[in-house]
Amino acid sequence: MIGALYRTMIKTNGKLMLYMGLGSFVIMAAYVALFPTIANQNMDQLLKSMPEGLLKAFNLSDGLNTLNGFLVAEFYSMIYLILLIVYSVLTANHLVSRLVDRGSMAYLIATPNSRLRVITTQMLFSLTGLVFISVCIVLGALVSDAWLIDTSMLEMDRFLQINVIGCLTFAVICAYSFLFSCLFNDERRALSISASITIIFLILDIVGKVSEDLDWLRNFTLFHAFDPAKISDGTVKVLPLSIGLAGASIFLFVLSAIIFKRKDLPI
Amino acid sequence: MIQLEGLTKRFSNGKGIFDIQFEVQAGKVFGFLGPNGAGKTTTIRHLMGFFHPTKGTAKIDGMDCWQDAARIQEKVGYLPGEIALMENMNGLDLIRLICDMRRLKDRKRRDELIERFQFDPDVPIRKMSKGMKQKVGIILAFMHNPEILILDEPTSGLDPLMQKTFVELLEEEKIQGKTILMSSHMFQEIDRTCDQVGLIKEGRMITVNDVAEVRKQQQKVFVVTFGSVQEVEKLKTADLLVRHQEGSRVEVVIRDDYPLFLKTLASLDVQNLDLHTQSLEELFMHYYEQEGRS
Structure with a gap:
């Protein structure tokens, strides 16, 4: 890790993560603050009239009568995913393949620092952003739960578990986006491959949830690992899953570093 | 190093x-x-x-x-x-x-x-x-x-x-x-x-x-415009390589025969003298030709 490079990355690429962090803090705080009003309106009656598959797809089968269930349905099923997909894929792309494609990586490599140190710095920066956004989300909920509503309604343990598994799932997405970013010298190619794979994962997950018959599709998507409704139920073994996800992302990051160390850089 | x-x-x-x-x-x-x-x-x-x-x-x-x-x-x-x-x-x-x-x-x-x-x-x-x-x-x-x-x-x-x-x-x-x-x-x-x-x-x-050696080998092309076509004929009697002629305007290729070139020009009616900009291949024709032969 190179301190000077890390600080420069924060300065030049930190805006995206700052806005996303602040944005999700506000959204989260607003959802928690709004929950008591919504809970009083018997939303569950309305939901019961909807088809089962649809409810499952949007993690609504638990109903909206708990704050956790509400957040899972309203935030973690879509906004959260889109937000972090955009962050993970874009950042990985900006940190490596863009610099290689445009040639400015030359100035970094032409200093007495090994490629390994340069690439590790970039990896740490991408994870910093992911953790920063996740912490903003958690803080948004905690602050709102503690001060904006009368009685605290958040089931803390489960809520934190959702965020930890979510963060680790996206660490894997960051890692494979990084891998493609290291593999391809063409910025657009790297971006389109990691974006397409992630979107395919997302679609497989949604389709698999909507239809019982297509449930098997979910075995082929990374988002199978992140099932906020089930974590909320307590039916997910959080520890082994966390270890698995962390292991996968470490493996992919190490692989990217090896590729970057050995490749020819046309810069 | x-x-x-x-x-x-x-x-x-x-x-x-x-x-x-x-x-x-x-x-x-x-x-x-x-x-x-x-x-x-x-x-x-x-x-x-x-x-x-x-x-x-x-x-x-x-x-x-x-x-x-x-x-x-x-x-x-x-x-x-x-x-x-x-x-x-x-x-x-x-x-x-x-x-x-x-x-x-x-x-x-x-x-x-x-x-x-x-x-x-x-x-x-x-x-x-x-x-x-x-x-x-x-x-x-x-x-x-x-x-x-x-x-x-x-x-x-x-x-x-x-x-x-x-x-x-x-x-x-x-x-x-x-x-x-x-x-x-x-x-x-x-x-x-x-x-x-x-x-x-x-x-x-x-x-x-060495750059001095290379400099010797490089050839330059001068574009000379004379007062009349007869002057060109006089130039041609000297031992100089004329690459191209267009009326009274000629391109002369010089490698190291500057003294002869200058002497010849001095006795003629020169109206304009210009250096032709060349590509590397032209400049080092000598080397490239050698390479081609070997």
């Missing part, structure tokens, strides 16, 4: 560089000359440790350019051929970043260079002109006072005045005993500063020679 031995890089399209061999001794200035696409940048990228050779080795100060890339950078200043500075920051931020990445404490040289090239470091990089970016590149390459300078087409993008400033800078570095390798596709650019010249074409070295 810089040694290339049988350096070969074959790209998947069959192009590349083949069996590049030369040595730049400490304190010498080496001009790496070749038309665009000849393999100059590819060779330089091996020296910088960006490319892994298919065969052969590139060494700087005894260290392998691929294995010891990071250590070599302590001694090397590099100016890339394409100026692609990081965006979203201003010039000074980038200079500071590279200073820090080099753990460079002494900022005197850096400020001196900024002053010398009259460069406003606070301008955001994306608003800079090509010439300004080139100045940032020069500062990044020279600010740590490196022993070895590797410069890929260093004067492209600079206006004539700045080119002059740059050549002066190079001459000072040379006096200080720096080892310099600079590439160019124009002989005039390296003629003044270099001790040695390496000619490359289509990925292969054509010759490595």
Whole structure:
């Protein structure tokens, strides 16, 4: 890790993560603050009239009568995913393949620092952003739960578990986006491959949830690992899953570093 | 100081560089000359440790350019051929970043260079002109006072005045005993500063020679306009190579027969005399022809 490079990355690429962090803090705080009003309106009656598959797809089968269930349905099923997909894929792309494609990586490599140190710095920066956004989300909920509503309604343990598994799932997405970013010298190619794979994962997950018959599709998507409704139920073994996800992302990051160390850089 | 031995890089399209061999001794200035696409940048990228050779080795100060890339950078200043500075920051931020990445404490040289090239470091990089970016590149390459300078087409993008400033800078570095390798596709650019010249074409070295030798071998084409066609006939009786004639306007190819050329012209009615700008191939026809025959 190179301190000077890390600080420069924060300065030049930190805006995206700052806005996303602040944005999700506000959204989260607003959802928690709004929950008591919504809970009083018997939303569950309305939901019961909807088809089962649809409810499952949007993690609504638990109903909206708990704050956790509400957040899972309203935030973690879509906004959260889109937000972090955009962050993970874009950042990985900006940190490596863009610099290689445009040639400015030359100035970094032409200093007495090994490629390994340069690439590790970039990896740490991408994870910093992911953790920063996740912490903003958690803080948004905690602050709102503690001060904006009368009685605290958040089931803390489960809520934190959702965020930890979510963060680790996206660490894997960051890692494979990084891998493609290291593999391809063409910025657009790297971006389109990691974006397409992630979107395919997302679609497989949604389709698999909507239809019982297509449930098997979910075995082929990374988002199978992140099932906020089930974590909320307590039916997910959080520890082994966390270890698995962390292991996968470490493996992919190490692989990217090896590729970057050995490749020819046309810069 | 810089040694290339049988350096070969074959790209998947069959192009590349083949069996590049030369040595730049400490304190010498080496001009790496070749038309665009000849393999100059590819060779330089091996020296910088960006490319892994298919065969052969590139060494700087005894260290392998691929294995010891990071250590070599302590001694090397590099100016890339394409100026692609990081965006979203201003010039000074980038200079500071590279200073820090080099753990460079002494900022005197850096400020001196900024002053010398009259460069406003606070301008955001994306608003800079090509010439300004080139100045940032020069500062990044020279600010740590490196022993070895590797410069890929260093004067492209600079206006004539700045080119002059740059050549002066190079001459000072040379006096200080720096080892310099600079590439160019124009002989005039390296003629003044270099001790040695390496000619490359289509990925292969054509010759490595002292600049004085090469200068002797280069041919120049003068365009002479005479008062009448009869004058041309008189010129033709002299032992000079007339390449092309168009009425009273002729192109004369001169390599080292200047005295004869001047004497002949002095006795004729010359109305205009011009130097024809030539490509490298024309300039070093002699070498290229030799290469073709062998």
